Amino acid sequence: MIEPGKILTVREFLPIRQDLRKAGMKLVFTNGVFDILHKGHAEYLLKARNLGDALVIGLNSDSSVRRIKGEKRPINPEADRAYLLASLKCVDFVVYFTEDTPFELISEIIPDYLVKGADYRIDQVIGRDVVEENGGQVLTVELTPEKSTTNVIEKVLNVYGSK
DSSP states (O other), X not given: OOOTTSEEOHHHHHHHHHHHHHTTXXXXXXXXXXXXXXXXXXXXXXXXXXXXXXXXXXXXXXXXXXXXXXXXXXSSOHHHHXXXXXXXTTOOEEEEEOSSSSHHHHHHHOOSEEEEETTSOGGGOTTHHHHHHTTOEEEEEOOOTTOOHHHHHHHHHHHHOOO
C-alpha cells in the first residue's frame, strides 16, 4: 500500500509546494506517460530525485495520452500508472495533468528543477521559460540505453504477435 497523500490534484499539491518552499527544500519536477514502468523509468526517476529534496511527477491523464500517443494508448489506466509511480521510494508526489503538455502544471508549481531525459535539448523543454524566470534550472539526465516503453511493446508484439 502506498502512503496516503502521494497522488494529488494540483490544488491539493499547491499548499505542499508552499511548505517545501518555506522550508528551503528544492523541488524537482519531471513529467511523462510512464505507461509500462520499466528499469529505465526507475533509474531516470532516481537520478531526478537525487537533484533535490522532493520529486513530483506530472502524469499525463488517459485523455492526454490518447491525444498525443493515439487511441491504443495508454496500455495501463492513469490510476494504475499513478499507483506504480507513487509506490517507488524515490517518488514523493504524483500530480495528474489533462493538457497535452505540462506547461500549465509547471506554471502553477514552479519547481526549482525541471528535469527531462537527455534525449531532449534544454531549449526544447516545455516550461523552461517559467522555471528559469523564477530562478530555477532546467536539467537533463542520461537515459538507460535500450530501455523504453516502445521497446517493451515491440518485444511483446514480437513474442505474442500483433493479434
